[in-house]
Amino acid sequence: MTPITGDDIRALVQPGRVSRRLYTDPDIFDLELERIFGSAWIYVGHESQVKIPGDFVATRIGRKPLLLVRDAEGNIQLLHNQCAHRGSMVVASNGGHTSEFRCCYHGWTYHLDGRLKVAPLLHGYPAHFDPKNPEFAMLRVPRVASYRGFVFGSLAEHGPSLEDYLGFMTTSFDDMVDRAPDGELEVAGGVFKHTYRGNWKLYLENLCDAAHPLFVHQSSIDAARQQSDEVHSDGSGEIAIRQMRQNGAPYSFWEENVGIWTYPNGHSFLGDYHDDAKLVAALNDPVFRDYIATMEAKQGKEKTRRTLEVRRWNSNVYPNLSFMSQFQQLRVVHPISVNETVVHTYNYRLKGAPARMFENTISFANIVNGTGSLVLTDDLEIYTRIGLGLTSAGSEWLEIGRGYAGDLPAEHGGRRGKNSTSEVYIRNMFDAWLGYMANDVGTEGTRATAPQAVAEMRQ
Amino acid sequence: MTLPQRTVQPRPHSGAFDAAECETFLVHEARLLDEGRFDEWLSLFTADAWYWVPSEPNQASPRDTISLIYDDRRLLETRVRRLASPRIYSQEPRSRTSRMIGNVTIEEAAADACTVRSKFQLLEYRRESQRIFGGTSLHRLIRGDGGIQIVWKRVDLVNCDAPHEGLVVPF
Numbered sequence: 341m342t343p344i345t346g347d348d349i350r351a352l353v354q355p356g357r358v359s360r361r362l363y364t365d366p367d368i369f370d371l372e373l374e375r376i377f378g379s380a381w382i383y384v385g386h387e388s389q390v391k392i393p394g395d396f397v398a399t400r401i402g403r404k405p406l407l408l409v410r411d412a413e414g415n416i417q418l419l420h421n422q423c424a425h426r427g428s429m430v431v432a433s434n435g436g437h438t439s440e441f442r443c444c445y446h447g448w449t450y451h452l453d454g455r456l457k458v459a460p461l462l463h464g465y466p467a468h469f470d471p472k473n474p475e476f477a478m479l480r481v482p483r484v485a486s487y488r489g490f491v492f493g494s495l496a497e498h499g500p501s502l503e504d505y506l507g508f509m510t511t512s513f514d515d516m517v518d519r520a521p522d523g524e525l526e527v528a529g530g531v532f533k534h535t536y537r538g539n540w541k542l543y544l545e546n547l548c549d550a551a552h553p554l555f556v557h558q559s560s561i562d563a564a565r566q567q568s569d570e571v572h573s574d575g576s577g578e579i580a581i582r583q584m585r586q587n588g589a590p591y592s593f594w595e596e597n598v599g600i601w602t603y604p605n606g607h608s609f610l611g612d613y614h615d616d617a618k619l620v621a622a623l624n625d626p627v628f629r630d631y632i633a634t635m636e637a638k639q640g641k642e643k644t645r646r647t648l649e650v651r652r653w654n655s656n657v658y659p660n661l662s663f664m665s666q667f668q669q670l671r672v673v674h675p676i677s678v679n680e681t682v683v684h685t686y687n688y689r690l691k692g693a694p695a696r697m698f699e700n701t702i703s704f705a706n707i708v709n710g711t712g713s714l715v716l717t718d719d720l721e722i723y724t725r726i727g728l729g730l731t732s733a734g735s736e737w738l739e740i741g742r743g744y745a746g747d748l749p750a751e752h753g754g755r756r757g758k759n760s761t762s763e764v765y766i767r768n769m770f771d772a773w774l775g776y777m778a779n780d781v782g783t784e785g786t787r788a789t790a791p792q793a794v795a796e797m798r799q
Numbered sequence: 800m801t802l803p804q805r806t807v808q809p810r811p812h813s814g815a816f817d818a819a820e821c822e823t824f825l826v827h828e829a830r831l832l833d834e835g836r837f838d839e840w841l842s843l844f845t846a847d848a849w850y851w852v853p854s855e856p857n858q859a860s861p862r863d864t865i866s867l868i869y870d871d872r873r874l875l876e877t878r879v880r881r882l883a884s885p886r887i888y889s890q891e892p893r894s895r896t897s898r899m900i901g902n903v904t905i906e907e908a909a910a911d912a913c914t915v916r917s918k919f920q921l922l923e924y925r926r927e928s929q930r931i932f933g934g935t936s937l938h939r940l941i942r943g944d945g946g947i948q949i950v951w952k953r954v955d956l957v958n959c960d961a962p963h964e965g966l967v968v969p970f
Contacts, residue, residue, distance in 0.1 A: 530854050530865045533962035559884035560877075567877045572847040576861075577874030584877070682962045687865065699862045703869075712852060712868040714881050717965030721889040724964070 344371060349778040353770050356741030362773075363539040363738070364730050369678035376659050376776045377402030379496035380605075381505045383661045383672055384408055384418060386688070387489045388526035389435070394452060397435035401493055402675060406481060407431055407441075408491060411452040418481040418493045419454040430478060441478060454478040488517045489525055508752035509607045512655035516665035518647045521631075521638045522692030525668065529687040529702050534711045536720045538727035540660065540675035543683060544769065546719060547654045547662045547671075548610040550594040550760040551742065553587040556722055560714040561588035579700060580707035584715060591761070598760035604753050606658025606772025608765035611651060627696040634693060656765065658772050667704045679727050685709040740766045816913040816940065822903040824940065824947045825917055829898040832969060840969070841879045844949045845941070848872050851953045852970055855960055867959060867966055878969070887967075894925040894968045912941045912950070919954075923968060932970065933957050 344367060352359040352368075361368055384399040390410040398421065399408050405421040407430075423430050423443040430443045430450070440457055442449040448459040454477045462471060470476065483494040485502035490513055492502050503510060517525055536542075546552065553561070564584035602608040635644040656662045663670035668688040676682055687705050689698045707713050743762025750756040757764040831840040844850070851861050852868040861869040870878055881887055902918040914937060921932040934957045939950040954970040 529863060530858075531960075532854065532865055533960070535962040535964055537964075556888065559881045559887035562884055562886065563877045563881035566880060567873060569873075571873040571876055572871065573873035574849070574871045576869060577871040577877070580874050581877055702862060702865055705865050706869055710865065710867065711854075711963045712866075712966035714874075714878055717889040717967050718887070720965040725888075 344368070346778040350774065353774050354737075356744045356767070357737040357739050358770055360730050360736060360738055363541065363726070364678060366678045368777075369539075369675070371777060373402045373675065375779070376773070377495070377675070379494060379499060379776065380659055381485070381492040381494050381499075381502050382659075383490060383657070383670075384484075384493045385491050386525070386527045386686070387416065387486060387491060388524075390416065392437075394437045394439055395435075396431065396438065396452075398431065398433070400674060401481070401495060404495075405429060406493070407478075409452050409454075413453075415453070416484060416486065416491060417453050418484045418491075419478040420481070422478065423448055424456065424476045424478065425459070450478045454480050488513050505605055506657065507605065507607065508603050508754065509609070509655060509657055512609055512652055512663070512665050515647070515650045515652060516663065516668060516688065519635075519665070519668070520690035520692060521634045524691040525688040526691060527686055528689040528698065529705070532685040532705070532709050532711055533682060534685075534709075534716070534720060535676075535680070535682045536723040536727070537679055538681060538723035538725075539678060540673050540681045541769070541773075542723045542726055543671075543673045543681060544656050544658070544660070544662055545766050546722070547656060548600055548608055548760075548765045549763075550598060550600070550610065551591075552722075553589075554591070556718050557584070557587045557715055559718065560584045563714070564588075575699075576703035576706070579703040580714070583704065583707050587715065594761050595759045600757040600760045600762055600765055601750055602755050602757075602765050602768035604772075606769045607656060608768055609655040610653040610760060610765075627694060627700065630694045631697050638692060656769075658769055664708075667708075668701050669705055669709060671709065681723070740770070815910065816905060816908060816915075818903050818905050818915075820947075821905060821913065821915045821938075821940065822900070822917075825900045825903060825915065825936075825938065828949075829900050829919070833896050833898055835882075835893070837879045837882045837969075841876065843947075844872065844875065844952075845943065846872060848875070848949055849951050850875050850969070851951070852966075853953070853955060853959055856955070867956070867963075868969070882967075889965050889967045892926055894923050896924075896968055897922045906937070912939065914939050919970070921970065930964075934959070934970075936970070 352362055382401045384401065384406065385397055385408040389397045390408055393410050393412050393414055396407050396409040399406050407419045407421050409417045409419060411417050421429050421431055423445065425443065425448045426445055428443055428445045430441050440449055440451060446460065449457045451457050455474070456471050456476050459471065481493045481495060482497045485492055487502055487506060487510060517523065561584055564581045565588065567581055599611045600608065601611065632644065635647070652665055654662050654664055660673040661670070668690065669685060670688070671683055671685045674682045674684065685705065687701050707715055710716060740763045743757045743764060746758030746762060747764050748756050748758065755764060755768060828840065828843060849872070850868065850870045851866060853861070854865050854867050858864055882890065899920045900917055904916050905913050906916045907914040917936050919934065919936055923930045923932065935955045937953045940947050941950055956970070
């Protein structure tokens with residue numbers, strides 16, 4: 341294969357359009373794993389999943405299997421799940437509690453922080469072999485950091501701090517955590533795993549797309565609108581149906597009432613789409629009234645009011661994380677191949693909130709992120725159809741120009757669309773993409789700072 | 800959509816259920832699903848029924864854990880109405896399915912109600928690829944005015960916690 345140069349990469353992204361190769365070329369996909377997933381901060385789990393020393397959970401960055409571990413000193417470690425001996429995956433379960441990690445092949449055994457503890461038959465090795473050398477270990481991912489309980493890892497030794505990387509998006513995490521009366525979240529309620537035969541980038545490109553629901557989700561919008569509210573519901577169906585009806589809001593709503601904001605490093609959020617009065621947490625809902633009372637008792641009226649007036653729909657953290665602070669949902673997009681993607685979605689319990697609030701979160705997850713959802717299944721169909729469509733040798737270019745002429749500078753170094761139907765958030769992601777991908781001479785450290793420079797250049 | 804009248808059930812009986820009668824009913828239900836007669840399938844359920852496909856093995860509750868499907872009667876009606884929509888893109892082209900039902904046992908029986916356990920295998924063909932599902936179903940059945948009715952149905956897929964492409968045709 342001929343090396344792909346920075347000029348090759350830059351030629352694939354033009355104002356308002358990108359080459360189809362970004363979704364179909366296996367060489368570009370491999371380069372994305374190396375340059376984007378090999379240096380960006382990637383979400384790997386939540387501190388509540390590893391509460392006490394010895395707790396661990398399987399996770400990954402790109403396609404690399406990793407373990408998120410609470411070590412004996414109480415520190416969070418992120419280890420490559422690979423034995424230093426013959427490369428076997430050491431831990432085969434999804435998670436659990438242990439005092440050490442032992443490879444089942446020849447018994448090489450590791451401390452919780454990855455250091456080799458003991459191995460049998462340590463004699464007769466050549467000179468390079470030194471079991472005290474930190475390289476003979478389940479290797480640690482170079483950088484791990486948390487923001488308010490959300491843990492990220494970076495495969496690059498150097499780069500911006502997590503908080504600098506997230507920038508203004510920290511406020512979306514704040515919004516999620518601040519909604520907990522006790523100021524903490526915990527992962528609960530299981531994991532949805534869905535897959536589609538299309539490129540990984542398509543997923544985040546859809547999540548702030550305000551122009552697709554009226555078409556893609558027409559079957560569920562129509563079905564929900566025709567549904568009689570007299571029919572028996574235990575509450576879960578009611579939440580789902582309200583959500584589907586809201587997807588049918590007319591274009592005028594999206595163009596006049598909803599905004600989209602983007603920030604350096606490829607991040608963005610869609611605002612104002614739903615609010616508590618329209619959805620699960622309707623103000624006259626007794627569960628939500630209890631919740632507000634609990635919040636006010638623990639945090640005071642004024643702080644509660646300020647917390648609940650934040651209205652954001654999906655917050656996207658480039659390259660592969662999207663979350664919904666109002667309903668405590670989070671999705672992680674895992675690239676498998678250029679044309680295959682797996683998405684894991686999680687729910688978070690608001691500590692100190694009435695138990696029924698989490699039941700609402702579950703009902704909401706089922707309709708928004710569920711593998712058998714009446715809504716998400718049509719999104720998955722679109723991702724697969726794009727994968728299928730791009731197998732034809734049709735147009736070289738895919739358009740991402742909607743609202744291009746109306747993009748405006750925003751606070752905190754950002755750019756916003758004139759309104760929510762702008763594809764500014766996709767253009768913003770490709771600015772970040774270019775920063776990582778076109779940097780064919782830089783070190784890993786400079787790569788991670790490049791997207792911001794590109795975004796500034798374009799403003 | 801107008802909800803149809805209840806279909807005439809095979810073998811109208813009264814009193815206690817037996818396994819053979821339940822099997823006939825389950826085969827009838829499977830046929831309605833295979834033939835895309837979803838309105839008729841819906842009419843098998845009682846007015847306050849629920850239909851549940853857990854996301855985890857041995858899942859205790861649909862309230863505190865996500866489910867591949869958890870429909871109360873209202874959402875089940877919406878699901879069935881959507882299946883009939885010409886705009887349901889995840890069913891364009893339509894799936895073709897073939898179900899085998901077996902190992903039918905009555906787990907618990909009262910005078911006019913019972914819980915039936917059965918195994919199923921389901922082939923789903925759509926757009927040049929075929930998926931296979933299998934697992935255990937539990938049905939709570941009662942005798943209604945028009946025949947046997949489903950009070951609740953739980954379907955545990957063997958691979959409930961695997962990554963799946965969209966699950967659109969009911970199990």
